Amino acid sequence: MSVADPLWLLALALLPLALIAQRLSHRRTRTYAVRFPAAATLRQALAEGADRRLRRHLAVGALLAALACLAVALAAPRVTHRVPIRAASLMLVLDHSGSMDSNDVSPTRLQAAMRAANTFIDQLPASARVGVVAFSTAPDTVQQPTTDHRAARTAIDSQQANGGTATGPALLLSLQLLHGAEKHHPPAAIVLLSDGAANLGISPVTVAQEARREHIPIYTVALGTPGGVLNEGIFGPTVPVPPDPGLMQQIAQSSGGRAYDARTEQYLRSVYQTLGRSLSTVARKRDISIYFLIAAGVLLIAATLGSVRTAARLP
């Protein structure tokens, strides 16, 4: 618990002063005390416990407590509590290299990947933040993680297949986009849609190991069949473009995610559910002065009622 305005806490020092003032005012009692010959009998009745001593001090005690509560409330106390966050971030890393144009998967690998990505986005709750990094020779299309899912769709749907496969740099970039500079970032995951066979830049396995340290699992979807070929134009040669499911498996395992292939892509939706289970919390400060104000009010009413009941009503 912390206070926003500690200067007000100085008002608590007034409480002992109030007590002392009350004690001093007791000394003046003799000036208004009523002459009463039966005072000795009254003292005897008091000594026998006919008076509830506690009740005599109740009103004063409640009043002082109300003042204390008021002083604390003015100081605006705050409590730090951990709020669970539901908004997890997901980064779709889409490979649109030339090999993705192979039609061993109907209609093409890229189309299948785009469909899988769109299906995945459909299944996400609106609060999930989705970002897109599309890459070929280098990460070219970047959509920051946002709750606006249409932006992600637009980024996905605009991809054309060409160029090399720089999986490592794309993963590194998406990792940076997800955790930013924060140490405690919200839960996040990366979904890599690729046919594997990374051939440019930093090794994706290295990135995957770093992702594990950041607690960001990478889920991979391997596309394509071993017999996949690429026709370089109508008259061009036929280039074999086999996928590399082993590399995808390795990336997933090193980062703590799971590897899927085109046949199991419908299981991709479980990615988000897995994330939901590992939801974390963030620290939030909340002003609790209202409770002190309520307590002060209640105590003030109690003190008033208590003193009305026992107030002197001399005829």
Added chain:
Amino acid sequence: MVTGRPPTTGLRPPDARQGPGPIPAGLLDALDVAIQRLIARTLAGSRRAAGVGLGTELAQLRAYEPGDDVRHIDPAASARTATLHVRVHVPERALTTWIVLDLSASMAFGTAERLKADLAEGATLVFARMGVRRAGSVGVVAFGIPGEPGGIHVLPPRGSKPGLVAVRKLLEQGVAPDGERGEGGEPGSLADALARTFKLSKLPGLVVVISDFRDQRDWERPLGALRLRHSVVAVEVGDPAEAELPAVGRLAVVDPETGDLVRVDSSSSRLRERFAALERERREVVATELRRLGIKHIPLFTDQDWLVELGRRIR
């Protein structure tokens, strides 16, 4: 110390003093009959007198007649006249009234029509005026006076007008002012005053004790001693506010005699009940003791017509 001088210090008329009110002579005459009946036993004939013989004062010498008591023959007169002469005495019938009067500070209290001191003054005047009838004399033993030696002031018995004037002068002085504990010690108590009266009053007579019997101890024994020699009447003066505490909230009361300050919450019904019970018990003890000693007990309250009440109780 027996002096006729009224105390000039140590007494002061209470603020709310209004006197006992008119005392009609007709009412006194009616009371006189009752008082004569009350003291009849103490006069010659009914009880052994303090002196010797039927009387002490010579009324006349006359010739012996058969039937006269031979013990009354006067030797000297018989020898001189050569005939038998007897002494005839005046019977002892002059009454001495001793009034034991409480002048302590607690008497200056009253919440109804008069102060307790006014009632005591009235009762004193009634008994004094009846005491000086038929050649009687009145003495006063006033107690509870701070300035006096032993706290007691004595007016020696005097008859007729001088006796009444002395009593009136003493009554006009008022009562003792409010005291503080430990200031000049305790002023004389009821027991001291009764013991002093026993010492002073040799001849049988009437003793009237006028007090509130409050905060007094060990008065039963000296009162019993007085009872053996005199007719004793006890007038207990009280105020209704002393019997029951009103519900007036927080109260600070001070004992007029000791200066003891007591703070109470009179809205507590438990305290009020306990106080009323203790007061009832106290008055019960006084009444029981007086009944045990065979002393006529006349309680007078400030909310009553005290003269009517006195007349009703005395017969």
